[in-house]
Amino acid sequence: MNEQYHLNMNPGQVSDFANSASENPVVMLNMVKYKALVPETGMTGKESYKEYMRQATPFFLKANAEIVFYGSPKHTLIGPEDDTLWDDVLIVKYNSVSDFMTMIMAKGYPSNLREQALGDSRLIHCTPNQKN
Template identity: 80%
Template sequence: MGEQHYVNINSEQLSDFAHSEYKEPVVMLNMIKYKDVVPETGMTGKETYKEYMRQATPFFFKANAEIVFYGSPKHMLIGPEDDSLWDDVLIVKYNSVSDFMNMIMDKGYPSNLRAHALIDSRLIHCAPNQKK
């Protein structure tokens, strides 16, 4: 069986997230691997993702999202040496679940560009640990 790749949102997980009672700001960890070439755009995956980010920026502003970090992993300090690193990592903070949901459901949100750009990805909702 071949390696499985993930590019699109899992609708069941999205529904659970959307209906959660989580009231704190939402932090999303994005781990992404780009396609070499994107047939739909004629550009590389990285170039297509850059265009996605350009087109998504007004949606981020509308959702009051804050890009906390956007960069590339460089060294695997803990983990298997033969495990390939993700191409880029993006951490985005939203004020609420509804801000995130409204953004991705907003008419014109360029989710198709994101999907076209990537060969594999992870989108993980992270929450701070409770302080004692």
């Protein structure tokens, strides 16, 4: 089995996302799997991710981002029993696509720390369904 690990954004998907130019709130689902050890820091992936979050906080605040949920999955009630659960899951709300893009493109944004801490991740843009 050829497993794929994802740490960096897909340029084509980012371009489509950025060009959606919606000024509606943006919700991002983050699923992360930490490295056991980060060679560059000597810390665990979870410790390194905590440092990423600490350094990213000013960027989140400037973007008016809101962490709606940050926690750890515990049980898979629907799905394959042998699926490996993600270490942590975050749901983050931004006011707009442009706020998110400005944040991640800002000088000094610590994306390298996020990449160092993780062995695998998903970042999924979600939109609300229309009410009938």
